Amino acid sequence: MRARLKQFRPDAILLEAEPKEQPEIDSLYALYRSGQLHLSALPTGRSERYQVGFALAKELNLPAPQGVDYYAATSQNLLATGDNIDAFKQGLLKLQTTSRPLKRLVQHDSLSVYDYIALANTPTMVSLIHRVQFNTPALVTNGAFFATGTNTNDLGKVDSAYVGAHYITLFYNRNLKIYSNILRAQQKTQARRVLVMLGLAHVGVQEELVAANPDYQVVHATKYLKTNQTKLLQPKQ
Numbered sequence: 001m002r003a004r005l006k007q008f009r010p011d012a013i014l015l016e017a018e019p020k021e022q023p024e025i026d027s028l029y030a031l032y033r034s035g036q037l038h039l040s041a042l043p044t045g046r047s048e049r050y051q052v053g054f055a056l057a058k059e060l061n062l063p064a065p066q067g068v069d070y071y072a073a074t075s076q077n078l079l080a081t082g083d084n085i086d087a088f089k090q091g092l093l094k095l096q097t098t099s100r101p102l103k104r105l106v107q108h109d110s111l112s113v114y115d116y117i118a119l120a121n122t123p124t125m126v127s128l129i130h131r132v133q134f135n136t137p138a139l140v141t142n143g144a145f146f147a148t149g150t151n152t153n154d155l156g157k158v159d160s161a162y163v164g165a166h167y168i169t170l171f172y173n174r175n176l177k178i179y180s181n182i183l184r185a186q187q188k189t190q191a192r193r194v195l196v197m198l199g200l201a202h203v204g205v206q207e208e209l210v211a212a213n214p215d216y217q218v219v220h221a222t223k224y225l226k227t228n229q230t231k232l233l234q235p236k237q
Contacts, residue, residue: 001114002056004224012191015053017067029064066185070177072153074170082143082163091136095128118227120200130204133171140164179209
């Protein structure tokens with residue numbers, strides 16, 4: 001996978017870490033780059049932050065990757081009741097029955113990590129999760145969230161008449177802040193080719209935000225991450 005991403009020739013790598021973590025990232029990367037840090041010594045050394053971000057930055061002789069995340073936890077299952085709730089639940093079920101089998105396959109070594117990541121970045125998967133979080137929920141009105149649902153993003157009182165729209169707002173607010181961090185990181189590094197590494201749920205909305213900015217051009221990961229396993233994207237019944 002790193003070999004494929006290397007073909008993009010990035011001159012900056014952005015990670016799913018908050019900007020306030022940058023001093024730690026800088027310190028660890030300096031040790032890693034000088035051969036004084038082995039990733040196996042880190043509790044999360046097998047994560048993409050290190051296995052792809054650090055490793056690729058070192059291979060390309062780049063400065064330390066930059067953190068651009070904004071942490072806010074919101075469960076996809078937070079939306080509990082409301083008019084048209086079935087439409088939302090059907091979309092969520094389709095996402096789950098498509099993505100969970102892929103996760104099981106890669107966990108049991110029946111699918112390579114490379115193919116798993118390549119499949120996750122296909123337009124099919126990006127569009128599927130994007131609709132579930134940023135489109136279909138708007139249909140849900142006159143409802144409520146689960147009282148015990150996970151949500152650390154406090155955007156004020158929930159207007160139950162537009163509960164689905166508020167649900168979208170929770171995810172969108174976080175992503176706007178991530179987008180702001182991406183812009184700041186690019187300006188800080190003055191990079192012309194930026195590799196942004198984020199979870200799948202962020203891809204669709206970040207691509208929309210970047211595409212609307214005339215100073216930037218989106219290059220989809222699928223240009224470099226090819227796979228012949230797309231048959232696995234058929235949802236399981």
